[in-house]
Amino acid sequence: MACIDPIEQILKTRHRDLAGFIIEPLLQAAAGMVTQPPGYLKRIRELCSHYKVLLIADEVATGFGRTGKMFACEHEGVTPDLLAISKGMTGGYMPLAATVTTDEIYQAFLGNYEEFKSFFHGHSYTGNPLGCALALANLQVFRTEKTLSQLRPKIAALTRLLASLSKLEHIGEIRQQGFMAGIELVQNRSTKAPFPLAARIGHKVAMEARRRGLLLRPIGNVIILVPPLSTSLPELRRMVEILGEAIEAVAPLMTTNRRS
Numbered sequence: 001m002a003c004i005d006p007i008e009q010i011l012k013t014r015h016r017d018l019a020g021f022i023i024e025p026l027l028q029a030a031a032g033m034v035t036q037p038p039g040y041l042k043r044i045r046e047l048c049s050h051y052k053v054l055l056i057a058d059e060v061a062t063g064f065g066r067t068g069k070m071f072a073c074e075h076e077g078v079t080p081d082l083l084a085i086s087k088g089m090t091g092g093y094m095p096l097a098a099t100v101t102t103d104e105i106y107q108a109f110l111g112n113y114e115e116f117k118s119f120f121h122g123h124s125y126t127g128n129p130l131g132c133a134l135a136l137a138n139l140q141v142f143r144t145e146k147t148l149s150q151l152r153p154k155i156a157a158l159t160r161l162l163a164s165l166s167k168l169e170h171i172g173e174i175r176q177q178g179f180m181a182g183i184e185l186v187q188n189r190s191t192k193a194p195f196p197l198a199a200r201i202g203h204k205v206a207m208e209a210r211r212r213g214l215l216l217r218p219i220g221n222v223i224i225l226v227p228p229l230s231t232s233l234p235e236l237r238r239m240v241e242i243l244g245e246a247i248e249a250v251a252p253l254m255t256t257n258r259r260s
Helices: 002-017 040-050 072-076 103-108 129-144 147-165 201-211 233-259
Strands: 020-023 054-058 082-085 098-101 171-177 180-188 217-219 222-225
Touching: 002 040, 020 040, 040 054, 040 072, 129 147, 147 171, 147 180, 147 233, 180 201, 180 233, 201 217, 201 222, 201 233, 222 233
Parallel strands: 020 054, 054 082
Antiparallel strands: 082 098, 171 180, 180 222, 217 222
């Protein structure tokens, strides 16, 4: 795939200068839910292994079921060398993060004190007992309630609901990965002419949705829809309805103002 070519060239020519390759697997969330083509992550893993560059997966947003599997890397059978996790580890109730690594990397920092090769870095809240207790309780919920299995019909429902939403005049593209979606707003669906960022169309739609009872996060002209994993099917349906109502209430006015 063409999007891999520049990365392969950099790794080929600069791999001796590179300590690691950091990637948010399957999609770039904060970039506006920009999804990666199938096989992209797997190919990155192959290149990093070939050129002996550590693959570092940032699953702070995509981890803990958000993409339909416990971790996004599982979709392509990829094992990173380092895995950054947070957010979903406690269900969002308290801040907690962890870095997971392979035994090979762990062993590189393991030794007697006099060898002075231990990784001494730490921070003030390492091992916070309340945060850790919440994480353990959250993982227990995943097991007992079979959260990942419960998600499958919800993801399928979200796909269907978003497909119906895509018929609206001011939606250019909908990008979805599991229970994460980005809805891109445009002036006209046929031409996909973008709204100028100064118009703050995403913000205005989010404010209209809030007035109707739904909290959303815009990133520029993209509306981010990331429902809680516990969302019921009726709640999911209402979320998408409100989003559609907010877009139809705001976007035509913005287009008319631009023309006038």
